[in-house]
Amino acid sequence: MSYFDAASAAPLHPVARQALLASLDEGWADPSRLYREGRRARMLLDAAREAAAEAVGCRADEVVFTASGTRAVHTGVAGALAGRRRAGRHLVVSAVEHSSVLHAGEAHAREGGTVTEVPVDRTGAVDPGAFGAALRDGTALACLQSANHEVGTEQPVARVAEVCRAAGVPLLVDAAQSLAWGPVDGEWSLLTGSAHKWGGPAGVGLLVVRKGVRFAVAGPADEREAGRAAGFENIPAIVAAVASLRAVRAEAAREAARLRELTDRLRARLPELVPDVEVVGDPVRRLPGIVTFSCLYVDGETLLHELDRAGFSVSSGSSCTSSTLTPSHVLRAMGVLSEGNVRVSLPFGAAEADVERFLEVLPGAVAGVRAKLGAPAPATVTEGDALVVDAVGKLCPVPVIELAKVIGDVPVGGTVRVLADDEAARLDIPAWCAMREQEYVGEEPAEKGTAYVVRRIR
Amino acid sequence: MSYFDAASAAPLHPVARQALLASLDEGWADPSRLYREGRRARMLLDAAREAAAEAVGCRADEVVFTASGTRAVHTGVAGALAGRRRAGRHLVVSAVEHSSVLHAGEAHAREGGTVTEVPVDRTGAVDPGAFGAALRDGTALACLQSANHEVGTEQPVARVAEVCRAAGVPLLVDAAQSLAWGPVDGEWSLLTGSAHKWGGPAGVGLLVVRKGVRFAVAGPADEREAGRAAGFENIPAIVAAVASLRAVRAEAAREAARLRELTDRLRARLPELVPDVEVVGDPVRRLPGIVTFSCLYVDGETLLHELDRAGFSVSSGSSCTSSTLTPSHVLRAMGVLSEGNVRVSLPFGAAEADVERFLEVLPGAVAGVRAKLGAPAPATVTEGDALVVDAVGKLCPVPVIELAKVIGDVPVGGTVRVLADDEAARLDIPAWCAMREQEYVGEEPAEKGTAYVVRRIR
Structure with a gap:
């Protein structure tokens, strides 16, 4: 482990x-x-x-x-x-x-x-x-x-x-x-x-x-x-x-340099190895041993289980892994993606080989979770000139997955309304828009849950 | 130890x-x-x-x-x-x-x-x-x-x-x-x-x-x-x-019987070995390992030091040993003597030989402390028909020691007023009267401290 x-x-x-x-x-x-x-x-x-x-x-x-x-x-x-x-x-x-x-x-x-x-x-x-x-x-x-x-x-x-x-x-x-x-x-x-x-x-x-x-x-x-x-x-x-x-203080200077090199490596290589990943936090003014990232279209709890099975103990600020069912207040305050969130915090003495193995295992684990979640075709209807995705009753990351599936069907300049009642959507849909360079128009109360409005701009 | x-x-x-x-x-x-x-x-x-x-x-x-x-x-x-x-x-x-x-x-x-x-x-x-x-x-x-x-x-x-x-x-x-x-x-x-x-x-x-x-x-x-x-x-x-x-639960029945025998022994022999000692607490309905007693004319802190030097670690509810300078609220509520108070609480496995050695050491330790404290002659004056002992500024157990020294000079039926400002006197003078079968009349405010009035009745 x-x-x-x-x-x-x-x-x-x-x-x-x-x-x-x-x-x-x-x-x-x-x-x-x-x-x-x-x-x-x-x-x-x-x-x-x-x-x-x-x-x-x-x-x-x-x-x-x-x-x-x-x-x-x-x-x-x-x-x-x-x-x-x-x-x-x-x-x-x-x-x-x-x-x-x-x-x-x-x-x-x-x-x-x-x-x-x-x-x-x-x-x-x-x-x-x-x-x-x-x-x-x-x-x-x-x-x-x-x-x-x-x-x-x-x-x-x-x-x-x-x-x-x-x-x-x-x-x-x-x-x-x-x-x-x-x-x-x-x-x-x-x-x-x-x-x-x-x-x-x-x-x-x-x-x-x-x-x-x-x-x-x-x-x-x-x-x-x-x-x-x-x-x-x-x-x-x-x-x-x-x-x-x-x-630990006696070892701190040497160990900080060593762990910082390992976390720099993670920060640099994660986005190369895993598509649609956002590494969060300050790249320089940060603790030596912590790297946190979020993966689009991934359910944090499932990913943690996959990583645990592969021998890695990490935590997550995603809503799905906590008893409170709300995403991390930290990620929310930063305005970054919370879905598929993983925090890697290396202990004193963490082995370089284990970090390398994590980089080997993670892409497959993320791809596996995405494949499991990706199956259902989104339920869409058209209301006037707006496409509507009904994700009410579906938990993070399904609303974002369904949004991603239909955005290609929206004409550039047109909008899509995502209906969702999972609290995480309020954070993750705007974060997805930022990552995908689409326009997040805002949210409106809807008959069921909340409607998040996104305009396709490219 | x-x-x-x-x-x-x-x-x-x-x-x-x-x-x-x-x-x-x-x-x-x-x-x-x-x-x-x-x-x-x-x-x-x-x-x-x-x-x-x-x-x-x-x-x-x-x-x-x-x-x-x-x-x-x-x-x-x-x-x-x-x-x-x-x-x-x-x-x-x-x-x-x-x-x-x-x-x-x-x-x-x-x-x-x-x-x-x-x-x-x-x-x-x-x-x-x-x-x-x-x-x-x-x-x-x-x-x-x-x-x-x-x-x-x-x-x-x-x-x-x-x-x-x-x-x-x-x-x-x-x-x-x-x-x-x-x-x-x-x-x-x-x-x-x-x-x-x-x-x-x-x-x-x-x-x-x-x-x-x-x-x-x-x-x-x-x-x-x-x-x-x-x-x-x-x-x-x-x-x-x-x-x-x-x-400890697995050993409790056997160990309780063993410790109870040891504390019964302490309760029985302490009054035989040490003059003017009061063993307090219920003799029967009590925990197996605890015996508490108070010694007239003894300063609890000095006694604890003597016992520590002799290799015994015990505690005291006397005022002198605590940081608060007030005698134990427990002894006060019981209305028993607090001066020279010692609590022996035997741990699981306490050795019989150590208890016996305690009984050997204690009488000498108490006598030594009493000898140290017994030197000064009490300062007495007569006001009308009442003898007055001025123990203002003196800490427990001096007021009681001085009372004990003069009681023989009081005619039967006469009273003695003990002036004291140590809070422990309020508990210890009535407790001394009960032990000595003298009458505790009550307390009155005095110019300096409080006057505790005792009538000699035998």
Whole structure:
């Protein structure tokens, strides 16, 4: 098996495993106790905090260990908002943040706060000027990821931090995807991370709150972790997490160069090997190990199954593979195709031979899925001078496949209406038009679902 | 070293260690993914949930794994209160619950809810009738521990559950201390536990919400654990936790009998070996491994240091050993002496020889601390017909030591006023009177601190 989903969870680093084993015997006691076992646990915890602070570039007393990266984000967002409640209740986030940030924003909105989502460009990056324009009197907090988890695009964090500082608004940086590669530049105020993304064990998140940042913990009091993370400290896992972070950092420069070469190769060769593929995300300002692409006329879930059978573990932002049945909010915010979406995220040490084998296997897998889906002839009728494709009740990517089948029957200058009720069509039909250089006219409510109108212009 | 603080955290069970190691390689991936590593992780998680449900005596889909026992309590209390918000905002808890329950209650009160604390008797147990009397229209939730964490007294959970059921109020049982020994009897509605109390790793709590119990999760949405525990599942630790629970359950009957014999021995011999000691908690209806006692005229922190030097790791509910500077709320609610308090909680497998050695070492340790503290002659004056001991500015146990020194100078029927400003005196002076069969008259505000009035009656 080739595991290419490191952005979701990385396998345990050998150093983390060793550290975990060693500290299971030394770090199980309550570090707040005064007896020998407690003092030993406290020493391990203190040393881990020092080492984490050094890796992040902050003071040890600014580091809080949480039970997960999600918990770090939830606590960080809620605590910073509560601490700045007098300043106002407005939250600014990018449109492509991790769901933990967006869900924290939704919870804030349910409690009467307001949230502004800053849009991104087609590569997935925010514009610092646009981000700054979203800040206003009453903005309590801004959140920006260091790099995107689905497409790998790096955000201009240092410049956004400057803009926030000038406006007097604290910036929380979700650094879950980038912390393995290095500290986050710039004058951020809060930072979050997740150990299982860098080869540490599950069960450890990192929340850094800079001295001077107003912060108020919500919920029941608890004396652990300076009152910022309730519950008995998971010291063996914390020790393993920090050991792993130090280990990956020691290899980071060399490994980043190696993985970047592999992902450059994927970015260059995928469009040569697979017809109708769109590689998304910034080609240069991106994480070393992530490549994301979408394949027209492909059902993401079926493609993932084919790749799994061929020995490749990858993930997808297509609607069909998630329990929510809506396509990835990241791809939607970028305005790129979501159908047949695949994210390849290479773990530390990913073998070149496995990447080459992926390039060998993928074209056949995509062609196979397309062949399976391509059979039914589209149901078309003509209404006045417009051709109508009825794809109501059909899931992505069928509406786009049927559109592609009939576009040749439309006279140049004429239009076709695609009736669809799958939410993904709203994203994929305009994306298809962009790829095919046809005109996307817009959408209209229809008797069944929505009518997406496309004009043939070539 | 003899580690006698299992009620705080138990060392990792060998079975937990094995299970953790095995599942580090199998359980690190995201269980919501469809590829091989994800499916393998999902299978481990599902199997662990089934096994946990069997051990608790519930359905697998009623089990939620949280990041700690504290988190299970916080989520359980908040979720049950929110789910029953229409019924009312009144919460009933026993006065001797774990701090996580009481802190959840304080958080509820800060948000406008009301909380009733049901008192306990001198053994630390609630009376089911009194518990029932605290329920009223508008009671949303009641909480009762299965057994007390400081003194080991078992609560009448099954009878309280009946009372709650009759009143239509869900009962949350904090079973952290008892789950190793067996399931909780009775028709409870919610249950919480903590793996590191039963030899599992840190980082795993258990929250059980019975089908039909109204429950509404507060805070940001997250799809993990049926939306009830945000954050990436810590599967290796969950597998290890459940393996450990099954292993200790398999040994529970035999080990309970063995530990009960050892703690019976401690309960019987401590008062013979150490003068002026009060063994607290129910002598019969109690956990097998916990014995708690308080020593007059002893400073708990100094005694813990002496015992640590002699190789014993125990904890204390005395004010002097905690960061809060107030004596244990449990001892206070029971109305027993808190000074020189020691909790011995034997882990699974505790050696008889170590218990015997503790009985050898303790009398000398207590005598040594008393000798250190006993030196200063009390400063007394006579005001009218009352002797006054000025212990203002002196910490527990000095006020009681000075009282004991002068009581012989008071004529029978006469009174002595002890001026003190250490909060522990409020508990310890009445407790001393009960032990010494003297009359505690009451307290009065004084110019400096509080005056505690004692009448000599023998």
